[in-house]
Amino acid sequence: MTTRNSSRLAPMVRKLKQHSELSPTEADALLALPNRLATIKAGAFVVREGDKAPDDCILVLSGFAYRSKTAGSGARQILSVHLRGDLVDLQNSLLDIADHNVQALTSIEMAYIQWQDILKVTTACPNIGYALWRDTMIDASMSREWLLNIGRRNARQRVSHLLCELAMRQAATTICDGTNYVLPMTQSQIGDATGLTSVHVNRIFRSMREDGLVNADRRSLIITDWPRLQQAGDFSGAYLHQGAANSFASAGAHGVSPAG
Amino acid sequence: MTTRNSSRLAPMVRKLKQHSELSPTEADALLALPNRLATIKAGAFVVREGDKAPDDCILVLSGFAYRSKTAGSGARQILSVHLRGDLVDLQNSLLDIADHNVQALTSIEMAYIQWQDILKVTTACPNIGYALWRDTMIDASMSREWLLNIGRRNARQRVSHLLCELAMRQAATTICDGTNYVLPMTQSQIGDATGLTSVHVNRIFRSMREDGLVNADRRSLIITDWPRLQQAGDFSGAYLHQGAANSFASAGAHGVSPAG
DNA sequence: CGAAAACTTGACCCAACTCAACGAACGTGG
DNA sequence: CCACGTTCGTTGAGTTGGGTCAAGTTTTCG
Secondary structure (H helix, E strand, C coil): CCCCCCCCCHHHHHHHHHHCCCCHHHHHHHHCCCCEEEEECCCCEEECCCCECCCEEEEEEECCEEEEEECCCCCEEEEEEECCCCECCHHHHCCCECCCEEEECCCEEEEEEEHHHHHHHHHHCHHHHHHHHHHHHHHHHHHHHHHHHHHHCCHHHHHHHHHHHHHHHHHHHCCCCCCEEECCCCHHHHHHHHCCCHHHHHHHHHHHHHCCCEEEECCEEEECCHHHHHHHCCCCHHHHCCHHHCCCCCCCCCCCCCCC | CCCCCCCCCHHHHHHHHHHCCCCHHHHHHHHCCCCEEEEECCCCEEECCCCECCCEEEEEEECCEEEEEECCCCCEEEEEEECCCCECCHHHHCCCECCCEEEECCCEEEEEEEHHHHHHHHHHCHHHHHHHHHHHHHHHHHHHHHHHHHHHCCHHHHHHHHHHHHHHHHHHHCCCCCCEEECCCCHHHHHHHHCCCHHHHHHHHHHHHHCCCEEEECCEEEECCHHHHHHHCCCCHHHHCCHHHCCCCCCCCCCCCCCC
């Protein structure tokens, strides 16, 4: 009766369980949601700002996606980066008009779930609704941290902070040791995410390399000194609300690798 | 049986109705929520970052509140400003630990509603839950716009944008013509909200005054040229998702006062 | 293998910051 | 209701972090 083990929606349930309790029945109800698979090429739009809100909601199964907005001047701001298990446009679904873009950062696989079906499940199991609502709130918490990052930290701190966040989030989703992880962003995209120019991001990377913090091999990043990177980025993972599922949300500023 | 007309929670229902349909029964269920009143002095903390999440959720009845976070350096970033009708810490309630501060900007009156009671109502009426969830999403939409504002706009645009947002939001809640409205923020707070220093905010204000955009009388602001202010702030109110309740969410960039 | 995209580095510039001093408004207690 | 300390606003002078422009090199990918 359940599609529990075979469902491709498993990454979503896994992510929700990081912050919310779900009974086996509830988990099964989620895993059984009808959905269709789609593959999207790197750079392609998934949702475009100004579109009428889509009537399905989109889950990242593999690869990386990001949200962005564009200013009148044409400058782009990257708002968040999403990976396996993230529901990438709950944000847009419940509202009338999409207020931001969603784009593929790498080539990605996504599952489309009809919004109607989600409503059905949450009406039947309010607890699932709370888990999804909580997911929206964590999303908002991350925006707030980004606001602090861009508004009140200098360039080196901003870049370090972004790297820490991506390391910690990847450590929570994939089996990886957290010190050597995938960094699918170009320097220009890192600039757009941190409110800097690509030229300046490049200089920051050089200086961080010289200081032995990271070793940015193309497309993947080796964190050579996690405690110092964390310090350099004024980073504490509390805002990710990863809860007990991941051992280092509470580990504070020292001595742990993102894998705990 | 209903407390419909007398309930002090009316501003909340009014705000939810800006973006969500609520049946009379649903509205009454909200208005009938048990709550207690509290008055908080200007500057005092309502919720402090790091606190265990409060078990009630807080509604602004009068005055202004704001959210903030502090960087390791001690620098403060204001994340949002809240007025009459805003649920100011839904964000914190569903999570384990408060990830940001909530403070009174002016002296404020607040209603405290037990989180338990909210859950009861939303379990009984899923539609109310969706309205509150949507409220959280609009909150997130506003964070995203602030991210764009701070990350990709210059000082004059940032300040103008903030003024436009506050004007439009006040026009939607209070009976005011939208061109002469209350601005309870000091220049230093405006700086904290826009990622600037108070000194620079002061210079921007002077130049905007000279250009005839605004007339910042102490504690209240007269917008002398709304269309040009909107243009100067690269502002479009779509991200506020005020919907049909307010005539100018869709009015675009020209020729309307914030009151429509 | 060739074109396009991404990275790298140097030289120069400017928007916003820092430091500092002073006047104006506010609020609080006597 | 006035005195006085404190916060807020204002302005100038000098500095700087990060931006701009430009030219190369390296990588990627079709």
